[in-house]
Amino acid sequence: MSDRVILKLGGSVITDKGADCRVNKTALSGIAAAIAGAAPAAQIIVVHGAGSCGHPEAHRFHLDKGAATGQTEGIYVTHRAVSALNDAVTGALRETGMPALGVHPLHVGVADKGRLVAFESRHLGQMLALGMVPVIHGDVVMDLSRGACIVSGDQIVRYLAVALKCTRVGLATDVPGVLDGGRVVPEITPETVRTLQIGNSSHTDVTGGMKxxxxxxxxxxxxxxxxxxxxxSRLGDFLTGNDHGGTKVRGE
Incomplete structure (x- = not known):
């Protein structure tokens, strides 16, 4: 089996997080071209954040606290917003000739107390075997304890990287890496993270920002x-295995 790579696109690089669900089509076009142009000899799963298409809705309906009987409108509204963004990302990739297909976590994921406990992935493995590019996104899912919750693209990345036995994981963001005092931290481990001052997003983000x-x-x-x-802007470097000037997160 060739390398399996999960590429996470931050919501801040594909939307204007200060606006109401405004997709950055120019950025999306450039990202799609970079992925297609790198032509990596790997199976790729694309995961993207919600940005301004989902976070404001989830915040307005308090989905970070769950959902109760008769109070489920936020599930529909939030999922509709993130699905629209997913269509845009998938469409941009397909315009380059990549066989991308959107996958919605609401349909295949289950959480408990805000954490994924199940996410069907066998069909994703089959898509990859057929040369397809699954495009997945942060979404609202049913929660066994809270009724519903938001699962971030980052949580999905963590779950699927293990389930699909991925060899590489990359997060493309609007900053050059993890910053501490304005400088890029070249490597983070469970030990060194304790000494860092890592802030959260200044925009509405119900999933925790950089921390x-x-x-x-x-x-x-x-x-x-x-x-x-x-x-x-260093996406091509990551896909081709070159130095990207960012941060590596490693174990002990």
Missing amino acids: GKIDELLGLAKSGIGADIFHV
Whole structure:
């Protein structure tokens, strides 16, 4: 089997997080071209964040606290927003000739107390075997304790990287890596993270911002899978295995 790579596109690089679900079509076009142009000899799963298409809706309907009987409109509204963004990402990839297909976590994932406990992935393995590119996104899913919850793209990355036995994980963001005092931290481990001052997103983000990403990736590193965080402009470098100037998250 060839390498399996999960590429996470931050919501901030594909939407204007200060606007109401405004997709950055120019950025999406460039990202899609970079993925197609790198033509990596690997199976690729694309996961993307919600950005301004989902976070405001989830916040407005308090989905971070769950959902109750008769109070489920937020599930529909939030899923509709993130699905529209997923269509845009999938469409941009398909315009380059890549056989991309959108996959919605609401249909295949189950959480408990805000954490994924199940996510059907056998069909994803079959898609990859056929040369397809699954495109997955942060979404609202049913939660066994809370009724419903939001699962971030970062949490999905962590779950699927293990389930699909991925060899590489990359997060393309709007910053050059994890910043501490304005400088890029070249490597983070469970030991060194304690000394860092990592902030959260200044925009509405119900999934934890950069700190949430690091927590998920450190958990992934404990499973033996490292991850890289880099500026989206260095996407081609990551896909081709070159230095991307960002941050590596590793285990002990």
